[in-house]
Amino acid sequence: MTKIAVIVGSTREGSFNRALGNLAIKALESHGATVADVDLATFDLPLYSAAIEANAFPADAERLKALFAAQDGLLFVSPEYNGSLPPLLKNAIDWASRPTGGESLVALTAYRGKATAVMSASISPFGGLRGLMHLRQILSTIQTLVIPEQVLVPNAHAAFDADGNLTEALPATLIDMTAARLVAVARALAA
Ligand SMILES: Cc1cc2nc3c(=O)[nH]c(=O)nc-3n(C[C@H](O)[C@H](O)[C@H](O)COP(=O)(O)O)c2cc1C
Structure with missing residues (x-):
């Protein structure tokens, strides 16, 4: 089984990216993946600091890193904040990039060699494109x-129906294409 984690970069109640993430999870499962749904609200991650790291590596940072390391692929579904990604997501990515247990500085055991993909829902007409770049x-x-x-899901406030499905066919088709490719590439890289 190909293992994919879905990481949503918003913990906001009613988050459009959470809605998009939920659709992506279904699509990944339909293409044969076993999905770990990563809710960043359930990880107690301080803002990265070398002093905190040197004193005691946060248990939840280690838990997140181990979860990522156990996957074949990672899908990031994130809002755009001021043309970039939100600090919530960058901080999580940064913690999981840090070496632990005597690893080399550039071991990157949570990430190296894995397939990744990106998605964004945004209330702007540009759909979070700058953040994804x-x-x-x-x-x-x-x-x-x-x-x-x-x-990209632009105008996200008008893009979902009451059941959390997309009203436009194009982004729905792209979710399926992206999920299919991510599973295929993650499987190939893990082989
Ligand atoms: C600090 C901040 C900066 C934002 N900057 C952008 C932006 O650059 N581009 C954009 O499309 N939306 C921006 N937004 C609006 C988000 O698209 C909107 O809040 C969206 O609902 C966030 O995603 P969520 O629904 O998954 O929480 C910003 C929101 C916040 C709070």
Whole structure:
């Protein structure tokens, strides 16, 4: 079974990215993945600080890192904040990038060699495109292979019906294409 974690970069009640993440989870499962739904609200992660790290590596940072390390692929579904990704998500990515247990500085055991993909829902007409460009760059820096497919849901406040489904066919189709490719690439890289 191909294992994929879905990480949603918003913990807001009524989050559009959570709605998008839920659809992505169903699509990934339909393509044969076993999905770990990562709710960042359930991880107690302080803002990264070298002093905190040196004193005692936070238990939840280690838990998040271990969860990522156990996957074949990672899907990030994130809002755009001021043209980039929210600090909630960057902080989580940063903690899980840190070496633990005598690893080398660049071990990147949570990330190296994994397939990743990105999606964003935004209330703007641009669908969070700028945030995803930054996220792609970060995911490459930490040695993951970011697939070219991606999903943008613009005007997110009007994009979902009461059941959390997308009203437009195009983004719904892109979720399926992106999920299929992520599972295929993650499986191939893990083989
Ligand atoms: C600090 C902050 C900055 C934001 N900057 C952007 C932005 O640059 N581009 C954008 O499309 N939306 C921006 N937004 C609006 C978000 O798209 C909107 O709040 C969205 O609902 C957040 O995603 P969520 O529903 O998953 O929480 C910003 C929101 C906040 C709180």
